[in-house]
Amino acid sequence: MSQLHQISAGFLPLLDSAVLVVARELGFAANEGIDLHLTRENSWASIRDRLAVGHFNVAHMLAPMPIACNLGLTPLAARTIAPMALGLGGNAVTVSRALWDEMLAQDAAPDLDPRSTGTSLAAVVAGRKAAGKPPLRFGVVHPHSGHNYELRYWLAACGVDPERDIEIVIVPPSFMADALGARRIDGYCVGEPWNTAAVAKGVGRIATTKAGIWRSSPEKVLGVAAEWAEEQSGALSALLRALYRAATWCGDGGNHGELAQLMARPGFVDCPAEWLKPALTGLIRTGDGGEVATADFFVPHAKAATFPWKSHALWFYSQMARWGQIEATPANEAVARETYRPDLYRQALRDLGVALPGANAKVEGALVTKTPVGSAGASLVLGPDGFFDGQVFDPDRVEAYIRGQLPAGLKA
Amino acid sequence: MLTSALRILVIDENRIRAAIIEAGLREAGHSEVTLVDDVTGIAARIAAVQPDVIVIDIENPNRDMLESIFQLSRAVKRPIAMFVDRSDTASIEAAVDAGVSAYVVDGLKKERVKPILDMAISRFNAFSRMERELEEARTELESRKTVERAKGILMKSRGFSEQEAYALLRKTAMNQNRKIGDVAQSLVTAAGLLGAGDDQ
Numbered sequence: 001m002s003q004l005h006q007i008s009a010g011f012l013p014l015l016d017s018a019v020l021v022v023a024r025e026l027g028f029a030a031n032e033g034i035d036l037h038l039t040r041e042n043s044w045a046s047i048r049d050r051l052a053v054g055h056f057n058v059a060h061m062l063a064p065m066p067i068a069c070n071l072g073l074t075p076l077a078a079r080t081i082a083p084m085a086l087g088l089g090g091n092a093v094t095v096s097r098a099l100w101d102e103m104l105a106q107d108a109a110p111d112l113d114p115r116s117t118g119t120s121l122a123a124v125v126a127g128r129k130a131a132g133k134p135p136l137r138f139g140v141v142h143p144h145s146g147h148n149y150e151l152r153y154w155l156a157a158c159g160v161d162p163e164r165d166i167e168i169v170i171v172p173p174s175f176m177a178d179a180l181g182a183r184r185i186d187g188y189c190v191g192e193p194w195n196t197a198a199v200a201k202g203v204g205r206i207a208t209t210k211a212g213i214w215r216s217s218p219e220k221v222l223g224v225a226a227e228w229a230e231e232q233s234g235a236l237s238a239l240l241r242a243l244y245r246a247a248t249w250c251g252d253g254g255n256h257g258e259l260a261q262l263m264a265r266p267g268f269v270d271c272p273a274e275w276l277k278p279a280l281t282g283l284i285r286t287g288d289g290g291e292v293a294t295a296d297f298f299v300p301h302a303k304a305a306t307f308p309w310k311s312h313a314l315w316f317y318s319q320m321a322r323w324g325q326i327e328a329t330p331a332n333e334a335v336a337r338e339t340y341r342p343d344l345y346r347q348a349l350r351d352l353g354v355a356l357p358g359a360n361a362k363v364e365g366a367l368v369t370k371t372p373v374g375s376a377g378a379s380l381v382l383g384p385d386g387f388f389d390g391q392v393f394d395p396d397r398v399e400a401y402i403r404g405q406l407p408a409g410l411k412a
Numbered sequence: 413m414l415t416s417a418l419r420i421l422v423i424d425e426n427r428i429r430a431a432i433i434e435a436g437l438r439e440a441g442h443s444e445v446t447l448v449d450d451v452t453g454i455a456a457r458i459a460a461v462q463p464d465v466i467v468i469d470i471e472n473p474n475r476d477m478l479e480s481i482f483q484l485s486r487a488v489k490r491p492i493a494m495f496v497d498r499s500d501t502a503s504i505e506a507a508v509d510a511g512v513s514a515y516v517v518d519g520l521k522k523e524r525v526k527p528i529l530d531m532a533i534s535r536f537n538a539f540s541r542m543e544r545e546l547e548e549a550r551t552e553l554e555s556r557k558t559v560e561r562a563k564g565i566l567m568k569s570r571g572f573s574e575q576e577a578y579a580l581l582r583k584t585a586m587n588q589n590r591k592i593g594d595v596a597q598s599l600v601t602a603a604g605l606l607g608a609g610d611d612q
Contacts, residue, residue: 043474044476046475053509055508075493075496172477
């Protein structure tokens, strides 16, 4: 390579930082002339701060985070864009052994079905309320996270008001299992391997999965300092190509053993390699001896998993509005829409001859089965992508969607 | 009107560093300083202390939790936001470089907070420097011990005097452009593998 790009990236110890790690460790970045420097961080706040002051050019980010930054919801923020996603799915909801026993008494199914476990959890919540017991407490990793929004979506669709009927607190991913074991929380929603950690430690039972709540749903993105992206468009394009190839490698089942070994290393996730396998194979160990095959549990590459759909950005925005984090206005909606940059993704990957979606947004939850869609380059199959409650999200009708989700008393 | 004393809460899992910050704050005339090294039950603590300024080490893994408490908690009477003087990017960078962040309650004057942050930055930097020096001293000591062992091996296996043993180590290091401690370490490792000379 003629020119070497120096790119500095931050990440958190989670399986879905794999695309960045693989790009560096397996040479995909070097092949694009990039010296990719990775720094493991302790919190999303730290990732945000270090991106803002230029320590990092890019970072592994919660998919709603760049939107929150641009909407001014964070204490410190640089203008941030998301020109690529880092996979679909990868999270689960885990509950304490004690709570699972209570859910079982309310007929919770053992197969991670979100409708069944959600309904039984709702019955437990109602029972506790009637008995005057304190509300259950659930952990999520950040207020602006897929975890927070999917946990709330699931509960609300099952008749639990996440604002009043339970308490939601913030806990760092790697602390979740211990917090559950110490009874500081009753359940949590987190990315892998931190659900499997609770199973391995014998303190938790996985109740349902992100793939169950909303199949093929967005989770992490590559957050990029907008100023850097404008000045270094060549470096960014090279990085997107390297990450695309890394994602392809991660998506190949034949590499999963090696990927688990790599991500388990002390500098990355720092956990037993065994903990990373359930997410990669989709064979989820539930915590009571059973194993449930979960389709599309974590998708790093297939189904356009790295494409930054504007409909994903808008869904996150709709949930920010739903839960009172932001006012629903056309201006805010525009900020969310413009944060995701499929144009940069296409521009970088155009010459690779790979499948590129023809559209920038899609109706989320509309595909019941695998469906070939219009694309440039190779053929592309998307879906199924349904929400478990059968709802669909039309990115052209965001306002109506937000209004439809308001509690009955507040609907205009 | 006299401005009342600022209540300052320092959250740092490193107790030594927290104590250094506290000393700096007291020297600067701040008397109401509270240190917290364990964030368990922090919401109640914040409610009790009612701090005006909170200083946190940036590497604290609980920072996302703390920020959400500042923004949401009913325990906090006035909203707390990260102290950022947007007209002063150098100061923001200095804080992140040093690994410290400050959060302040709504409405507090910039002039009152800036000296606290500056003090925290310089103390954080001094602490990092001290840690680095300590680490270097430790490495130096280790290296000396290794050289002593390597000399012992040479004296025993080749019948050298102490001076001759040291001269050989030094000459080898110079020829190979390596540190004498590294050469000594190689020798100790090799001797261990060969089961020769070294008693340990």
